[in-house]
Amino acid sequence: MLRRLMLAVALVFVGLTPLAAHGPTPQRAEERVIIEASPDKVWALLARFGSIGEWHPLVRKVSVTGGDVAGAERVLTLDKGDIAEGLDEVDPAERRISYRLGKENIEALPVSFYTATIEVRPAGDGSEVVWDARFYRADTTNEPPEGLDDAAAIAAMGDFIRQGLDGLKSKAGGS
Numbered sequence: 001m002l003r004r005l006m007l008a009v010a011l012v013f014v015g016l017t018p019l020a021a022h023g024p025t026p027q028r029a030e031e032r033v034i035i036e037a038s039p040d041k042v043w044a045l046l047a048r049f050g051s052i053g054e055w056h057p058l059v060r061k062v063s064v065t066g067g068d069v070a071g072a073e074r075v076l077t078l079d080k081g082d083i084a085e086g087l088d089e090v091d092p093a094e095r096r097i098s099y100r101l102g103k104e105n106i107e108a109l110p111v112s113f114y115t116a117t118i119e120v121r122p123a124g125d126g127s128e129v130v131w132d133a134r135f136y137r138a139d140t141t142n143e144p145p146e147g148l149d150d151a152a153a154i155a156a157m158g159d160f161i162r163q164g165l166d167g168l169k170s171k172a173g174g175s
Contacts, residue, residue: 023140024140026136027134027135027137028133032130033128033169034128035127035169037126037127039095041172042168045171046097046118046168047090047092049067049074052164055171056167057163057164057166058079058160062077070090072086073087073102079108080107081107082105084101084103086100088100096118098117106148109157109160110147110148111136111153112135113135115133116131116134118130135157138153
């Protein structure tokens, strides 16, 4: 009987151990905007990897190496510092661009990693742009401090995307 009790306690302890050893969970931000411009016009603004500096109000400067093909890299200068990104895919037929964080800067954007996709779709007489990002908070320990936690990452990434879409809409001529 004692042996069974000890086995039961051991199994409960082993079963609870993963709960104490959890890490960060992936987060997601997805925003959409309707733009009163043709998908081709909007795509022309997005297709160049370095063009984000022309329409995103938070991007102060962009430097690109490798052009507009998979493997290219860009450095975005934001108010609080630089972040580096790598281009994973440009698909003109689908009007989709996918990229990832190459080098983090948690002062500039409180995330430790992200991947993102921006896609332009026809919508009536205009376009719908969908910007989707998946990311992890800046501090990946079990007890992140405020400002480096999931809430900060979600808020910062959501704001970055929303301001980018608003800037894209303004640049494309949508009202």
